Amino acid sequence: MVKEEYLEVYRHSLAHILAKAVMEIFGKENVQIAIGPQIADGFYYDFILPRTVTKEDYKTIENKMTEILKRKEDFTVKEVSKEEALKLFADQKFKVELINDLPEGEKITVYNTGDDFYDLCRGPHVPNAQELLSASFEIKSVSGAYWRGDEHRDMLQRIYVYAFPDKQQLKEHKKLIQEALERDHKKIGPALDLFMFDETAPGMPYWLPRGWKMFNALLDYWRGIHDKKGYEEIAAPVVNSTVLWKTSGHWAHYKNNMFLMYNEEADDNTDPDDIFKFALKPMNCPNAMMVYRRKQHSYKDLPIRYNETDLVHRKEKSGQLNGLFRVQLFRQDDCHLFVTEDQIGSEIKNIMSIANDIYNTFGLTYRVELSTRPEDFMGDINVWNKAEESLKNVLNEMFGEGGYEINEGDGAFYGPKIDLKMKDCLGREWQTGTIQLDFQLPKNFELKYVAADGSMKQPVVLHRAIFGSFERFFGIITENFKGAFPFWLSPYQVGVVPILPEHNEYAKEVADLLDKAGVRVEANYSDNNMNSKIKTFKNYKDPYIIVIGDKEVAERTVSINIRGTNKKLNNVPLEKFIEMCKQMNETHSLDVIDTID
Template sequence: MIKDEYMELYRHSLAHVLAKAVIEIFGKENVQYAIGPQIADGFYYDFVLPRTINQDDFAQIENKMREILKRKEVWTRKEVSRDEALELFKNQKFKTETIKDLPEDERLTIYYTGDDYVDLCRGPHVENSQDLLSAAFKIKSASGAYWRGDEKRDALQRIYVYAFPTKEELKAHLTLIKEAMERDHKKLGPQLDLFMFNETAPGMPYWLPRGWKMYKALIQYWRDLHIKHGYDEISAPVINNKKLWLISGHWAHYQNNMFIIPGADMTIDADDVFAAKPMNCPNAMLTFKRTTRSYKELPIRYSELDMVHRKEKSGQLNGLFRVQAFRQDDDHTFVMESQIEEEIDDILSIADEIYNTFGITCRAEFSTRPDDYMGDLEVWNQAEASLKNILDKRYGEGNYEINEGDGAFYGPKIDLQIKDALGREWQCGTVQLDFQLPHNFGLTYIANDGSQKQPVVIHRAIFGSLERFIGILIENFKGAFPFWLSPYQVGVVPIREEHNEYAKKVADALSDIGIRVEADYADKNMNEKIKEFRNYKDPYIVVIGDKEVEENTVSINIRGCKKQLKNVPLDKFIELCDKMNKEHTLELITQLD
């Protein structure tokens, strides 16, 4: 049995043990048990219980699970009819509903753990509880959930459990979890004064002065790189009439995730309904269409950083990772079919350069036609063949994952999965090939033979949501950003007030070449000033005393480094900072020639 199959069997079996333990603790007549699937690092089970589970209950539940395992009970699989299953689970409302949703002639499988616990399950499971005696598990948390994810249905209590085959694997995972909690952007962001949220705008970040400086540095890096690759930046309205979304297909395929806005008179007249844009693409189509186009102009690359809004359920919001308002590093490139492969290859080169700048690796996934696709099947086949050919050439046949049916409704796509410092993967970049929107918007260009042809659109983002990418960066770097990206790059600390004049000269000289500087000229203890800048994780803190003033130098405290660079010539330090900014250096320079 391969490892993934073993882990599924192992974790799914433990979920039954958890359910049995909860029933034994609270009493069978007091427990409704719903579902208990495995997840990436363990499993969960959903219950209705007579009271709310809290952390004080965790040890009791874990001990009861271990007690059950030591009984070495036999697990028995049985096939039953739908009617037999309904009789068996007549007092369990969630099992009964699940059974009734199945065809009347369906043969169902049930599993007994010992003689007194039975669950509706496809399996497979272990043959005896002793097979799980070496199991290493720990309750992670208990939280609220809804039956079938519907907030209008029954409220449930969900118990999450970490589970691994050995104690060593569990210990390693718990260490990783602890490190992840220390890196949590929802904690570090406010600590570093980067962003905040307010209940009046759920899922819509407020970027504070420090955070916005970092945000702008990221955007400037992105802009400078794309200018070199021939991109033109545009900006378009954030709100458009429903007519636009009907043409693009978003009204039919994405309306539930859009913020709908009635017109000024608050009517629901179809001609007076607007929506905040969830995507930039329809406006890019209009921008292309505004004039007659020639094949000589193609490719036309329209990059865009406008705000987009996507409506989410409140329970799905998660710091910067899942928001309702964000900027996306969008681009819509209009090409001839003969230009597709060269253009996408260049896009993937840009992605490699950007991710390498952050020390991040990535891998590609190919997503094909979904069930609710729009357009002609033959055109879809053509688009998928083009992307597959590109991936085969760049990564080698079979060296990328294929996600059948996971493409956008208007075209297949390549997703770029990046890996952070903790080994976690995040889907950020995407390249989508689109033959449909140009058709919907009637886009054409004059070919070299004088005929009118339809361009192909490449939708492309590399950061994806900038908010989400910054959240990833906060956790990846634990808030200690590379020099060029740090909100403030240098903190200036004059030891006494008589050093303020030279300190201001240092700060001004750095600011003149674009270095972000903060200085503390207050009459207070030097160590107090240094501590504040350290708490904000400023890369360099320069300390200025009598000798530095006299010799036109600075002494430098380097983030994460105990050694101080003493009496560095000011012009040498300015040169060092300028170099790190221009080269987007990943590591801090800790010594000078």
């Protein structure tokens, strides 16, 4: 058994030990057990208990689990009939529900841990609890969770537990978790005055002046790359008639996630599908189809590459919102390419080239997944097979067979896709980029081009994003850089500190010259003392803080404090410093220059 598979068995077995411990502590007759799967760093189990579990209970539960492990009880499995299973779990309503939901003839297995605890489970488990004695586990937290994720069902207590093969691995993981908490963009963003949220607009970020400067620096960088690659930027309405979404097919698949506007003319006799007249757009695709459709195109025009950054809105459950990672209003770095079938391969390669350039700029790595046809797919299955084969051929050519993963059934409803899973400095993986191959929307919108032989043919559409959304990517890089962004991306790049009022005139000249050179600069001309001014800019994580005193004024130099270090560069010629800043902006340097040649 490979290590990862062993960890799954190991953690799943410990979940049964947790359930048994909770039953022994609270009394079997007082506990309803639900489910207890393993997860990335341990496992959880859901319960209904006679009272709320508090932090004071954690050690008691952990000690009881250790006590059970020391009994060295066997994990035994038994196949039972549906009737036997229902009788065995008659006093456990969640298990009864799960059993009743099983199709007729489904194999049902029950695992015993010792003689007094059994659970409905497919397994596998370790043969004996003694294999878990070296385990290092610790209760992480307790939270509420609705049964089967349904807010209308029972509220359960979910006990999360860290679980690793030894103490050192648990210690390292907790250290990583602490580091991740310190990097939480929901704390860093407001602390650096980048963005905020308010209950009057749940899941819809307010961009503050500093954050908006950074947002636009990111947008300018993105636009610069695409301008060089032959993309044309468009903008489209944020509100569209539901007719558009019905034509595209999104209405049938995505209506519940859309912000809808009632049809004022609707009455009791109105068809349910016509109750709503307009919707805030949840994606840009249909509008891009409309832009293409506005006039006739020739094969000589293709590929046509449109990029756009319009606002989109998606309705989410309140419990799913998570800072910039899960919002209801955002801007996708959206692109739609209209191509001939024989251009698919070359265009995907070009997209991957852009992805490499962008991720390398941020020092980020990624892996590739091919997501295939979902159950609720739209269109002809033969077209789907053709589309999937096209993507596989491209990926095989670029990465070799086995150089990417296949994620069965996770494609968009209108076509298969390539997903780019990005990894940050903590080793966390994020779904960011995607390339979706679409034969369906061109068909729905009756898109055509004049082929070389004079016939009318249907273009293929490539939907693609590299950031995923600006907001989400902003959150990811905030955590990745811990708020200390690369020079070119920082909201303000240079803070100017004149020591005394008589140094203000030269300080203003320095600030003006930096601004003229395209450097984002902020200066403090107040009567506050030097250390106070420096501290303010340090708290905002400005890459450079330049201090100006008598010597700097006399020699037309600057003295530089470098972010995150005790290193200082004294009496640097002003012109030299400006060139340094321009160089980092032009090259989108990941590192801040800390030496002067």
